[in-house]
Amino acid sequence: DDDVCVASNMEGGKHLVLVASPFQGHMTPMLQLGSVLYSKGFSITIAHTKLNSPDHANHPEFLFLPLSDNFLAIDASANFTKFLELLNDNCRMQLQDRLTQKIQQANHQIVTIIHDNSMYFAEEVARNLNLPSIVLRSCSASYMPAFLALPKLHADGLLPVQDSMLQKLVQELYPLRYKDLPFNNTCTEISKEMLALSERIRTPSAIIWNTMDFLENSALTKLQQHYQIPIFAIGPLNETARCQSTSFLKEDTNCITWLDKQAPRSVIYVSLGSLATMDENELAETAWGLANSKQPFLWVVRPGSVKGSEWIEFLPYGFIEETRGRGLVLKWAPQKQVLAHTAVGGFWSHCGWNSTLESISQGVPMICQPFFGDQYVNSRYLSYVWRVGLELECLERRVIVTAIRRLLVDEEGEETRKQANNMKEKAKYCLCKGGSSFNSLNNLVEFILADCN
Ligand code: UDX
Numbered sequence: 001d002d003d004v005c006v007a008s009n010m011e012g013g014k015h016l017v018l019v020a021s022p023f024q025g026h027m028t029p030m031l032q033l034g035s036v037l038y039s040k041g042f043s044i045t046i047a048h049t050k051l052n053s054p055d056h057a058n059h060p061e062f063l064f065l066p067l068s069d070n071f072l073a074i075d076a077s078a079n080f081t082k083f084l085e086l087l088n089d090n091c092r093m094q095l096q097d098r099l100t101q102k103i104q105q106a107n108h109q110i111v112t113i114i115h116d117n118s119m120y121f122a123e124e125v126a127r128n129l130n131l132p133s134i135v136l137r138s139c140s141a142s143y144m145p146a147f148l149a150l151p152k153l154h155a156d157g158l159l160p161v162q163d164s165m166l167q168k169l170v171q172e173l174y175p176l177r178y179k180d181l182p183f184n185n186t187c188t189e190i191s192k193e194m195l196a197l198s199e200r201i202r203t204p205s206a207i208i209w210n211t212m213d214f215l216e217n218s219a220l221t222k223l224q225q226h227y228q229i230p231i232f233a234i235g236p237l238n239e240t241a242r243c244q245s246t247s248f249l250k251e252d253t254n255c256i257t258w259l260d261k262q263a264p265r266s267v268i269y270v271s272l273g274s275l276a277t278m279d280e281n282e283l284a285e286t287a288w289g290l291a292n293s294k295q296p297f298l299w300v301v302r303p304g305s306v307k308g309s310e311w312i313e314f315l316p317y318g319f320i321e322e323t324r325g326r327g328l329v330l331k332w333a334p335q336k337q338v339l340a341h342t343a344v345g346g347f348w349s350h351c352g353w354n355s356t357l358e359s360i361s362q363g364v365p366m367i368c369q370p371f372f373g374d375q376y377v378n379s380r381y382l383s384y385v386w387r388v389g390l391e392l393e394c395l396e397r398r399v400i401v402t403a404i405r406r407l408l409v410d411e412e413g414e415e416t417r418k419q420a421n422n423m424k425e426k427a428k429y430c431l432c433k434g435g436s437s438f439n440s441l442n443n444l445v446e447f448i449l450a451d452c453n
Helices: 024-039 080-105 121-128 143-150 149-153 188-198 213-229 254-260 279-292 319-323 335-340 353-362 375-387 397-408 411-432 438-450
Strands: 014-019 043-049 063-067 108-116 133-137 206-209 232-233 266-269 297-300 327-329 344-349 367-370 389-391
Touching: 014 024, 014 438, 024 043, 024 206, 024 353, 043 080, 063 080, 080 108, 080 121, 080 327, 108 121, 108 438, 121 133, 133 327, 143 149, 143 213, 149 188, 188 411, 206 213, 206 266, 206 438, 213 232, 213 335, 213 411, 213 438, 232 438, 254 297, 254 335, 254 344, 266 279, 266 335, 279 297, 279 319, 279 397, 327 344, 335 344, 335 353, 335 397, 344 353, 344 397, 353 375, 353 411, 367 375, 367 397, 375 389, 389 411, 411 438
Parallel strands: 014 043, 014 108, 043 063, 108 133, 133 206, 206 232, 266 297, 266 344, 297 327, 344 367, 367 389
Antiparallel strands: none
16 A cells, blocks of 8 residues: 555564653553554564563563663652652663663664653663654643643742632633643642653654644644644554553453443443542542432542542442442453443543543543643543533532533533544544544654664
């Protein structure tokens, strides 16, 4: 097929080193990117930390390069930027040494290093080895203009946001309100440190964005002007990659049998991703909201996600009896399969970017409850711009019941459901021959090959 650009030879051929981050929401798209580029004829090494290592057995097509990071776990309460700095410091020399060896052995022609934006040490290694580097961004494009505006907002004394400002629109970031800003509720220092970290990446030759042009055209145009290097929007990677499970936690597939028994589009699926946490009171409101909605539900409560407990010890008394047969609580779901299931009618989500793309790809309308960072921006776009989600105003049982019933049962939700289906069709079209992501991927392959010829 003339339109499909393929790296010519597999045998000891063009080799890409992909440097992945130990966060689930970043590891998944990196493995998916690896699988997509492998299908284009490149051989792939995944360099990863030993902390949250991907399961090698699930990806026989890749070589792996584990790096000792000296961490036992991601400590959610610790200083996040300090953690990233240490991680980068601990991995830098190892990657450089291992790649130098590989290059000397000459059995691999490493042509490019592609790295997660938070693994900025990889760029320094690429520079030292005289290799081009490309960054993978696994957040939305729409998040970045808000992120880049933070210094000015700080300078104007607008952060952290005062209560009286929360609902007001931010000038120049339409349609974001102050409450939709990343780091709107964190101290000034954290957002400054995050920005400083992002500036550690100095000379990437291009950026790969896991998004679609039709969805984020205006943000992508702004970013193109800002970065002045090629940006390849090749998403949604969850649809193109032929990957087995990329989960760190064991996926409980029994829920699929349970879903098989539920009526079409009746179930609300609840998952808040791999990092968000809630307290005992929020757990209770969520539980009674689900119970009182009278709809079937599939609820992922990640172990450790309820502060002070191992799993669901704090579930309110009477909840299990009240919802027996109508609800299932589990530790980790095969989310892509769940969203593709005909019984699922809505996704109550923290609006992480992977979850957002997976939901859009399956045409599942959402209830949006952002927790931090890019999730606020995604939530605003989902509910106000793309109109495939309802914003959850607050975590109170009565508000939850109204949102679930609006999305799944009431006439009012019909518009959102239709729009979600519409988006699903558009997302599919992007990946077809001649679609924007299809073309961008071919351009990316050409770009990489041009650099090494
Ligand atoms: C993080 C940030 O929170 C997010 O905002 C950012 O955009 C990416 O990094 P995370 O919180 O884990 O990610 O959310 P998300 O991006 O949605 O990724 C979670 C992944 O875990 C998804 O691919 C989802 O399919 C998967 N998942 C989640 C499961 O497979 N099973 C589950 O039960 C829950």
